[in-house]
Amino acid sequence: MKPMIFSLPGNEGLADALAGRLGGERGKAIVRRFPDGESYARIESSVEGRAVILCCTLDRPDEKVLPLLFLAATAKDLGAARAGLVAPYLAYMRQDRRFEPGEGITSVYFARLLSGTVDWLVTVDPHLHRRASLSEIYPIPTRVIHAAPLISRWIRENIASPVLIGPDSESAQWVSEIAAVAGAPYLVLEKIRRGDREVEVSVPETDRWRSYTPVLVDDIISTGRTMIETVGHLRRAGLAKPVCIGIHAIFADRAEEDLREAGASRVVTCNTIPHPSNGIDLGDLLAEEVRNVEGAA
Amino acid sequence: MKPMIFSLPGNEGLADALAGRLGGERGKAIVRRFPDGESYARIESSVEGRAVILCCTLDRPDEKVLPLLFLAATAKDLGAARAGLVAPYLAYMRQDRRFEPGEGITSVYFARLLSGTVDWLVTVDPHLHRRASLSEIYPIPTRVIHAAPLISRWIRENIASPVLIGPDSESAQWVSEIAAVAGAPYLVLEKIRRGDREVEVSVPETDRWRSYTPVLVDDIISTGRTMIETVGHLRRAGLAKPVCIGIHAIFADRAEEDLREAGASRVVTCNTIPHPSNGIDLGDLLAEEVRNVEGAA
Numbered sequence: 001m002k003p004m005i006f007s008l009p010g011n012e013g014l015a016d017a018l019a020g021r022l023g024g025e026r027g028k029a030i031v032r033r034f035p036d037g038e039s040y041a042r043i044e045s046s047v048e049g050r051a052v053i054l055c056c057t058l059d060r061p062d063e064k065v066l067p068l069l070f071l072a073a074t075a076k077d078l079g080a081a082r083a084g085l086v087a088p089y090l091a092y093m094r095q096d097r098r099f100e101p102g103e104g105i106t107s108v109y110f111a112r113l114l115s116g117t118v119d120w121l122v123t124v125d126p127h128l129h130r131r132a133s134l135s136e137i138y139p140i141p142t143r144v145i146h147a148a149p150l151i152s153r154w155i156r157e158n159i160a161s162p163v164l165i166g167p168d169s170e171s172a173q174w175v176s177e178i179a180a181v182a183g184a185p186y187l188v189l190e191k192i193r194r195g196d197r198e199v200e201v202s203v204p205e206t207d208r209w210r211s212y213t214p215v216l217v218d219d220i221i222s223t224g225r226t227m228i229e230t231v232g233h234l235r236r237a238g239l240a241k242p243v244c245i246g247i248h249a250i251f252a253d254r255a256e257e258d259l260r261e262a263g264a265s266r267v268v269t270c271n272t273i274p275h276p277s278n279g280i281d282l283g284d285l286l287a288e289e290v291r292n293v294e295g296a297a
Numbered sequence: 298m299k300p301m302i303f304s305l306p307g308n309e310g311l312a313d314a315l316a317g318r319l320g321g322e323r324g325k326a327i328v329r330r331f332p333d334g335e336s337y338a339r340i341e342s343s344v345e346g347r348a349v350i351l352c353c354t355l356d357r358p359d360e361k362v363l364p365l366l367f368l369a370a371t372a373k374d375l376g377a378a379r380a381g382l383v384a385p386y387l388a389y390m391r392q393d394r395r396f397e398p399g400e401g402i403t404s405v406y407f408a409r410l411l412s413g414t415v416d417w418l419v420t421v422d423p424h425l426h427r428r429a430s431l432s433e434i435y436p437i438p439t440r441v442i443h444a445a446p447l448i449s450r451w452i453r454e455n456i457a458s459p460v461l462i463g464p465d466s467e468s469a470q471w472v473s474e475i476a477a478v479a480g481a482p483y484l485v486l487e488k489i490r491r492g493d494r495e496v497e498v499s500v501p502e503t504d505r506w507r508s509y510t511p512v513l514v515d516d517i518i519s520t521g522r523t524m525i526e527t528v529g530h531l532r533r534a535g536l537a538k539p540v541c542i543g544i545h546a547i548f549a550d551r552a553e554e555d556l557r558e559a560g561a562s563r564v565v566t567c568n569t570i571p572h573p574s575n576g577i578d579l580g581d582l583l584a585e586e587v588r589n590v591e592g593a594a
Contacts, residue, residue, distance in 0.1 A: 074401030104371030
């Protein structure tokens, strides 16, 4: 039987895209909030014996978690064979160890909560810093999609003379890979320490890059501070207005406006979090991994 | 060793009250939200080997649950002997069965979530309709406090000539019990059906009650619709402006203003949810039950 695909509020586009690509059926569910702030969940389609796929990207996760877990639990109560989760943006990946004494390792607690109700997870480029893979914290089957190849393709197809920018030496590897696939050069900014507190950021071989369009790439644009600073360095060095690309469009506070005001000519993101800046569609890759994980289930 | 008591944001008064009564220590914790909407939890006091008590009333529960569960998990990660929860208002008690096909039984799912991390639960008058006790849905030890005796005492001490009002026949038993302990009379409104759709509510023996102060009591004042209607019936019958008492001060939307505009002379609640209307203090009862459940742990 074909899987039945449900969207949590705001994820209708993702659910439609997956249903189309997987030949799945769109399930009908009601998820709403009562006046007292509690959530209500009801599944109107018959899910008995069927594979259920829930679509819910997890930016601003705190208020989304109960409705999501309630819908998954309801599906299983109603006899669904299993309930998988497609969360193109996965929350709580940053706190993956105790940086200060007494801190909660929320990535582990969050993984435990989701895994208690959901049977598998498909996501896009989770913020894995100190972990080699999601399976270190998620006991359920997980599949991870990498957006880099599609970002490279977007750059190749949309920017005439791009130069990829690495804001610091840490980013060199990731930026060089995207640049290679895009067939574009890249440069890494240099931090020069002047005295105890002053750090100057310089753009090497400035003259060489004046006719190029700088392209900045980051995984998450949240407050956008690092990217905004980098845009400033490039502009002060006399380079063209850069294009800023993010995988996950969190855009906390005024991040997008600030980025444009700093001098970004364009802000483009992947469609892991619905946002007007979404310009790179990951639907095919998501559908492929859902097919894989469902096939293995 | 004395228990260590932590407050989630907004529950500082409850934590202080319990610490004073139990001779417990107030623990230091940081719970805050990042700009991207994720929560951060850190315990600054040493909890190793100690009983931890978390104070978190659960009105508007969806955004409170992750910080609460994270703090409980952190305490246990840091070696706490156990982590109990004092939630004077317990959320998700209404959806205790499938009223319509396909509905999620959220009271059970919510109980499962809390019980996965928290070791015991103390609450006040949970909205138990079709369940005999909390233990039918909560696998962890639970203790329930009943506010009725303190409401009766408040009425006896604050209202000169009270008459308790039952808005319908279903409420008769509960209202008669409070009235008996308050040493006050009570009356139950009558619904008279006129034709198919029209229902008239009448106040029996109106003349007898004109010099009394009507007192309305309900467990939860959420939108306050029932109470507002009842206030209207009493006013139209020519009775004095009533006093409205609730255990749990949810006050969704404009409930409190609407209640006063309908003709309530006073709105008084127990302090299970911090609110300016709190006039009945349950601190002693809460401390007693925490002592009991901790003693049994």
